[in-house]
Amino acid sequence: MLTHVEIEGFRSLRHVELDLPGLTVMIGPNGSGKSNVLDVFAVMAEAASGLLSEGIARRGGIGTLIFRGGENKIFYGFDFAPEAEFREEGAEVHYKMQLRPVGTFPVVWFEQVSKGPIPPHVNPLFLMHRDKQSPTTMFRSLVTGEKEEINKEIESQSELAIFQVKDQTAYPTPYKLLRQFENWTFYRPLRVGPDAPIRSPQTIRPGVRLFPDGSNVASVLHAIQNQFPAIWDEICETLTNVYEDFRYVSFPAEGGDGKILLRWWEHPFEKEYGFSADLLSDGTLRLLSLLAILKTPDPPPLICIDEPEVGLHPDWIRLVAELLESAATRTQIIVATHSPQLVSHVKPNHVVVIEKEDGATTVSRLTEEELAGWLDKFRLGDLWLAGHIGGRP
Known part of the structure; x- marks a missing residue:
């Protein structure tokens, strides 16, 4: 399961980090960045299918996607728990990728797959490494007990190296990551x-x-x-x-x-x-x-839904919340919503407040402790409408 995401420089996401449980429900005003968070996962799904440059072009080009006023780059980082697909790894799996513009084209400047906890001054085990300074990508083969390192030429500077992984026996972790990203679904x-x-x-x-x-x-x-x-x-x-x-x-x-x-x-x-x-x-x-x-x-391993309440009768929204909570026991779900009714019927710690400060998106997850006393008298959606938990225009 995806446990943590870090994004830098993508649209309004100057620097955002978010821990992810089974269900995440994002609330916030229009223009705060909810759709930008969802689009991070859509971009990765396209990239895993060999469509990174095409997807960026369809969004207006790399220059329009980089956060204005920040560094001239986009960074994605994803951490996965050692369970389900990654159980055999026996440790956390990490994927990092950095994009930079070269002229009007996106170039993958840096890409890395590693596993294991990363305490200070301890290097993780690198399973794949690529940077702009080298014309090849370094993959660590598991066929020979993780001791053989094989260089593979990069077919395109504008596409992911893991997209080129075909041998799941020699490179199981990069291959699993590719399939993970490829199957993320956005509605x-x-x-x-x-x-x-x-x-x-x-x-x-x-x-x-x-x-x-x-x-x-x-x-x-x-x-x-x-x-x-x-x-x-x-x-x-x-x-x-x-x-x-x-x-x-x-x-x-x-x-x-x-x-x-x-x-x-x-x-x-x-x-x-x-x-x-x-x-x-x-x-x-x-x-x-x-x-x-x-x-x-x-x-799929991750389902993203933008405004699942659209077009539904208000009396059905509780049912939608129940369906989301139930499905989140079998897969991972991220939702953006404008529905107070939906917010009132999900667990408070599943709600993330999205706001904007000085043009940059900020995120904060609600906790049971900060809401203690309030939920005995009010529904969470009512607290949102009243401005007590943020996420208001």
Whole structure:
């Protein structure tokens, strides 16, 4: 699990460090930097797929991403606990990367993978090292008992060295990091208009992870229904609690070209016809998508969701909080929200306050101690609205 992130020089993040439990809920005014924090993880996911330079160009170029008034660089640092994928490492795993502009192009100036605690005056075990002064990257091979060091030429100065790792036997830790970053998933508020992909017939695809645009929601829910009946029963129970007249969801074939359509059945029409996805309300489609994201039996290692409350009835927000807390026992989740109701229904120590000071983003995590006495009388969301915990314009 990702335990700590350090960011320097990315957009409004002059220098931000954040410890990460299973669930992190970020609150703060518009423009404070919540989306910038989320975008850090989106950039790393793109970089792990060999799209670092393309992703930076799409965001306006390296020059527009560097914090103005600071050093002319961007730094990312990620620490992972020795559990799950990194259990065999037996120690914390660390990844560091620095970007600098050369003309209009981003250049990876420094990149490093190491493991072990890093007390003062003790060098960690370096598993990969790259810097601009050398045309090659140094990988430490585990095939020969961690004693053989192999140089690999860098294919592109604007892409990550770990993207070039193919041999998971010789270089298991860099390979695991690559897969970790590659599978981080980012969801913005879903597009649900009349021409949105979520409303159209969908090709059945393998896998039970929702695409960021929701274009495979029927395929994901269909797979859960057929392969994971216990989870499907939980989803249907949730829908029944939300919609008194809900009966079931079916996935009939559509058009004879291998596509299926999500069809919704409810009382008193369950024996006559169902409502296809193009007729469902925006809120219903958003809720179905959240259920697909948070109930998947195969979650990605990190899920980032920007404003999960968008388009949902206020009475459903407590359910969203419960889904987030439950999913965070199986994977790691980072959320940005403007919903006081959502904040009121998550654990206080899961809430991070994002603010801006002199143009730079600051972060602070709430603690039970500082809220002692307040929560006996007020809900956390009300304290936020009243300005007692910060995060207000």
